[in-house]
Structure formats: structure tokens, C-alpha cells
Amino acid sequence: MKRVALGECCEIVSGATPKSAVAEYWGGDISWATPADLSVLERAYIGSTPRKLTAAGLASCSARILPVGSVLLSSRAPIGHVAINTIPMATNQGFKSLIPKAGLVDAKYLYHWLSSHKEYLQSLGNGATFKEVSKATVARVEVPLPSVQEQRRIAAILDQADELRTKRRQALAYLNALPQALFREMFDDCASEPVPLAELCTRITDGTHQSPTWAQTGHPFLFVSNIASGEIDLETSKFISDETHAELTARCPIEPGDVLYSTVGSYGVPAVVRTARKFAFQRHIAHLKPHRELIHPEFLWVQMASPAVRRQADAAARGAAQKTVNLKDIKAFYVIAPPMEQQLRFVVRMQAIRALGLRAQDGLEALLELRESLRTSAFTGSLRESADTFNLGI
Template identity: 35%
Template sequence: MSTWNTKRLGEIATIISGGTPSTDVNEYWNGNIGWVTPADLSNYKFRYIARGERNITEEGLSHSSACLLPKNTVLLSSRAPIGYVAIAENEITTNQGFKNLICRENKANFRFIYYWLSHNTESLKNFATGATFPELSSTRIKKIKALLPDVPTQKRIADILSAYDDLIENNNKRIALLEKAAQELYKEWFVRFRFPGHETAEFENGLPKEWDYIRFGKAIEIIDSDRGTNYPKQEEFYGDGHCLFLNAGNVKKTGFDFSAVSFISEEKDRLLRKGKLKRGDVVLTTRGTVGNSAFYNDFVPFEHIRINSGMVILRDLGCVSPEYVYCLLNSPYMLRSMELYASGSAQPQLPIKDMRRIKIINPDDDTMRIFTEKVQKHYNLIALLVSNNQNLAKQRDLLLPRLMSGKLEV
């Protein structure tokens, strides 16, 4: 049986902050050194990260407080927000929004520390200072206490948890490839016009003769949520129940995310007049984060789902298929159109009346049918993989606190 001891993070790891080269000096940017910000970890689905959205140069590194961190450094966002965690896949730098832990190999396994920090995110926030923008300082992080077993036991625990995450990440890679394939097919057929039979098709005004343009509101029924007096109050949400009530976190760029859900009772569900999903509906976020979408096909594991006030339901009117609509929403044309019509700087909002005006391509019935059959296979498999990931994450998260506390011996 392993012995567990309390250690301060400063004893088991070297804590290093990040920095940002001057954005006014072009020579500091677009180099070969990965540079990560907390924004790069928003919605990031992997443990390891090789680079962020931007790179810096050697000159940028030497003229800033950024530090080149070794492979397997544990990156912890320390402000805006606190608690994003990742592992450096290679040498990397971060901005000042991180406190990075280089684990001492004889005292801590970097993967164990990654899971320990992920498990203790809420506790970490209690050590932050600053009312408006809370931040974890290096001094405070060094003093945080962690109950740790010996290094071999840490490694065994990390191996168990990593086995789940390996499966999840492999599924996420497959999901990304399937989504990319569906989008490429959409572009090939409806942007480049290389659909089956395009070689002999006659074109008129830039479209095949049997195709036309149609207003979005004519092709799709746009359904708002019920914002009346029966809209659920905070105390009417539960951790389990009859009807899943979507929040902003449940609809991401990559579709549904059911990692944190809220439910309403059957009685409350009956009182609401509109905003309930049917199989085949597409959900679109229209307030705050505009343009995220998800497809409610037969593989989504909830029978009763309602949208909140920051979303709309897009329902098939028999003109274009839901699969076509879902691909369309993720196309550059539609994303630009929604961005153009979105109003409000503090909290952008996409009005339904403006959505209805957007012009979309309406192909002939045969082309629509063949396209739908092809991408339907992709989205059915994606939904199955997402469901598998949710089950794997649930099993991992049940084990994690028991493993981290030593209650489950390994």
C-alpha cells in the first residue's frame, strides 16, 4: 500500500509565468515557436497541445518575459479564466495568463499533476486575488497543498485515467475527420459546383438550370424559445429529470456537448408552448455566441429537449434537408452572413427577421437526396462517437476523485 503525503506545489514543481512580445514589432511574430493563450484552450478537447493560434520568433522570445518551456510542462491558466489545464506536447511558450509547472521527476509525475489540477479547478479559484479579474499568482500557487502518493503510484493512477482519455481523443480525431469530410462534400457540390453530373449540366445565372436561390425563412421554419412567464427560474432546474433544457455550453462549434446538463420537470415542460426539439431539428445559437449549431438526429440520447432564450430551432419544411442545413450553417458564406446581421457589441444577437432574409442555394430534389444520404452516414457515426465519449468521460470522472484521494488502491 502506497504512502500519501501532503506537499506544496512549489516543492514538487518549478512554477514559471509566461509573457507576450510587443505586438507592434512584426519581427517578434509568425515564427516557429508555439505560443499559447487561455483562449487557445477554450473548447480544446485534448490533453497535449503543440501550439496556439499564433507563433512567436526567437527574437520575440528574447525580447519578452515569455519562457521556452520543456516538453511535458503542465500549463495552467491563472486568469481569464482560472483553471484551463494542458500538457506541452513539445517545447512551447505561453502568455502571462499562465502559471506553468515543470514537475520534478523524482517528486511528481506530470500526467498525475495534470489530472490533480483538472480535478481541483474550483479549489484553485479560492487562492486567486483581485475582485474584477481574479488571478492566481506564482507565490500563491507555490503554497497550494496537494495530497500525493509516491511517484510510481502517481504514474499508475495517470495510466488508468489516460487510458480513458486516449480513447476519447482518438474518437475526437475521428469526429473531426468526419465533420471535415461532410464540409468538403458540401463545398465540392454547392460551392465549387462539382456535383454528380456537373459535366453535362446547363448553367443559368451562375446556377445549374434546375436549381434556384431561396430565402432562408422560406426553406426553413425558424422557431424561437418560449420566453413568457413560464420560462424556468433558476430554482426550477435540476441535475436530472424529464426534459433537458439546453444552455449555451451545450451547443458548441462542434455540435452538442452534454458534459454539464440541466433538466426541468415534466410539469414545467407541459407549461411551455414552444421551443421543444423534434428529431431532425437543428439548433442554432443566436445570442452571445452567435453561430454555434447542433443536429438533433436519432442518435442523440435524450428524448425531451428544449432550447433556451439564446437559441432557435431550425425545422425542415420539406425544401432542404436538416443535414444540408447543418452543413450550410458551418459554411464560410453562412458564418459571414450571420456575423453581418448580428447586432450588439457587448452581447451580439442575430434577429430572426434578418435570418429569414439570407439567400441560400436550393438544389434539385435528386441532388439534395443523394447529398443527404451521403452526409447522413457521417453525422450518424459522429453522434455515436460523441455518445461513446460521454460514457467514457463519465466513467473516468467517477474514478478520478477516488484515485486522487487514495480511496481506490492501485
């Protein structure tokens, strides 16, 4: 498959920004994109922008309006966001946008190639304060170009994979929101009187306050980032020996059914311990041991993630650079503990939802692997004749 430099198959256009202090340059009807506008997109297309320019603003900075079907490529802060515009628009200076030349390159094919080579594009950046890819560098980037007909076939297959991925992500987001919706439905009118969390736990403490002695292998040592998803992720680069683990957990063993709760930075995220595997964690994670006769661990987990508890955490958080919720405040959080029979009914339904969510997550990961496989095949000329061959169905 022949490779062609982007400068030969596209016109490359740099963006620009009018002076922000001049009011008459802003608030017009000319869409104006920034890299941040692309970072929130779930699909390939961009059809609106939060900020707009006037004709005077466009003229003041010599910016250019990109025709529909251009490929926007962010070249700094950060490098590698890609989208296709569905309306005419200008961009700020953080772009080196590409206007495909008719008969040479299909915009959607180019979008997929650039999206799949983000790390390569980032490696081309230069600069001390922040990295940027120059217009000349973008022009020299070579892309494999089969016939336009073949490009469109490849793009259609990759579009299908992306569409399935989007649908799976939407389904997963819906499932992840269901436990809180179920909690509100069952307990918003609960007659149970809220009580301080300390009354429903046998112990509330935190992880080690000292940096442990590290080992090459052994038991995982976790940080706040390891529970940021609401599940405990034992993948880490830090390990401790069996002896160190025993020392760190002697005062409060970590057991299945305990609840961890982040207290610094990304505070307010709970996760239930569902494994008997040994691990330890830093002091920025609170360690809650539910009183099993009073409150079910899964019920406590969902409640600790509820808006009611989050509001209490927000009110208690202190600090400027990294807000912190201390143990004293956590112990005083008000939560409910209805009769265990009601809690168990909730837990059964919630666990069924969680099982569906785990299946959806597995499906999403499989689709991500499939998409990468398709991209590799597509850009090396080995993509087969039909997407059906790759079993793209959900």
C-alpha cells in the first residue's frame, strides 16, 4: 500500500485566536473550536462550539473558516484529538486542521488513521513549556492510501465498530446509574432515622501514614487512583512483602465486606472489598468495617456514593490544592440503616444490576480490543471483505 504525506493529499490550515479582551470579536455566529471541545466528543463529528466569533474577530486574527468535512487535529494542549466538522467553523491556534483533496483521501478514513496513531502524533511534539506539532511536521506525516473506494469501505467497517462501542458505553453508563436510582426509589421515603456512620461500623480508620518498604513483588499497595472507579483495582506498580503487609494490617485486617472510601483529592468514592487477596493502602483511603448485624456492606457502599453523603463530604472537605475529608468528619456522616430485611431486598436487586454491568464492561473491553485489531488490519492492507468476518455483533 502506497504511503502519501499529508501535505500532498490535504491542505493544512493553522488556527488562530482573536484578542479575548475585545468584546466585538466575540458572540457572533461563526463557530470556533478549541482542543477542549474535541476532548468531550464521544463520536467522530463536531457540529457546535461553546464560543463563537464575529466577522470582525475572524478578520482580526486572520483565522480561516474550515469547510464542512475537514479533519480537525489538535496539535497542542493536548496533541491528537481528532474530529470532522459538520458545519463551517474556525479553530484556535491549537490545531493543524486538514482539508482533504478530492479524489485522494476520504475524511472519515483519515479520521480513523489519525485516531489510531495518537501516540505517534504526540511523539512528534516539540517544545519546553508544552509540546506542539508544527505545520511542517504534520505535512511530512505519511499515511497509507489505498484507493478512495477502499478507504470508504475501511472507514465504514471502523464506523460500525465505533458505533457498537458507543452503544456499549451508553448501556454501561445506564447500568452504573441504576443502583443509585434503585436506592432513591426504595429509601427516599424510608422511616429509618439517620444516624452517625460511626454507630454502624465497628471501626473507621485509614491506611498507613508512612511510606512502607517496597518489594519487587508481593502484595499490592494501593492508592486513591486504585478505587477511583468505585471498584478496587489491584493493578499497581508498588508491592510490599508478606512481613510488611502483616505489620500494616495488624491493627485492622482488611477483609471481604469492608468498605474503602477515598478522602483526598478525588474524595468521596467508596469501594467494597470483594477479594480475599492480601493488599494494603495509603492513608488517603479510609477503612470502614460495617457492623454486619446493622448494615450490609453492599448497602453501605451504595449509600456512601449517594448524593446525600456526597453533600456531607463536600461540606466537610478542607484544603486548597487537594481537598481532604478527615476521619472525624466521616464518622459523623449521617446514614440510614433500615431493617436488614429491606436492605437485603435492595442488595439482591442491586447485585443483579452489578452483574449486568460487569458483563457490559467485559463486552466493552472486548470491543476495544476488536477495534484495535480492525485498525491494525485496515492500515496494513489486510482487512477482510466484510465486517461480519470480525463478528461485530453485540
